[in-house]
Amino acid sequence: MVKSSLDSSPRDTAPLDNIRVVLVNSAHPGNIGGAARALKNMGLSQLYLVAPREFPAANAIWRAAGAADLLDQAVVVDTLEEAVADCGLVMATSARERRIPWPLLTPRECGARAVAEAPSHPVALVFGREDRGLTNEELQACNFHVHIPANPDYSSLNLATAVQVLVYEVRMAALEAEQGGPVSYADWDRPPAKASDMELYYEHLQAALGELGFIDADNPRQTITRLRRLFSRVRPDDMELGILRGWLTATQNYIHRTGGKGRPDS
């Protein structure tokens, strides 16, 4: 688990609370519900609906699942202008290249900018209509355009899916900002075995395999090198290495007890 204050109290979610998703003139209430769910999953809560064609709607509630509270709190307005009036940064998503190019961001850059600026002023991510996206006028009312680099032969994502991609990037950027580095699940409950302990292990391994008759301990050829490579890849932790050492010792004890005959003396 990535541990984060973004998961805990509302006070800590300040940057995400200042980033709103604006859906312009959505036709399908299911997409509004899907977007609400995406927002809540990623820790956002501000949903603005510009003249939705059908809202409130049972289908929206159904698709929102546990995020129906975001639908209750959604701000419904008549124009995009009203939805972004107090925003210092407005980014519009577009599935296509436009005739007049506008400063264009990847979703990752968009997430980073949103998180960087949200502590100072409200930030808006604007999404268009299912059938024809945003008008040129609407696009030109925004500071940046964001394009999800999808398959050029089929680049238009479902509206709620496009929202999910963008809010995921916002969350990743927020986690990175909070943790001061890339998000990673590389945490382990035990420290890796130390190099000096690995060397002792390889000596022990060579001796035990020699006693077993598996290798010639004085001339192990490539076997020990290959086993070193295997354990270097695995990178055992200190406890795992302790288990391996114990295993070798138990094997040696057995050999010594049996005098190397493979069966304990009765």
Ligand code: SAH
């Ligand atoms: N047929 C429309 C696509 C609308 S898809 C058009 O050609 O513009 C509905 C909305 O989802 C878009 O307005 C945009 O907000 C978002 N969207 C879909 N695919 C996207 C992509 N590849 N990049 C960015 N936004 C996308």
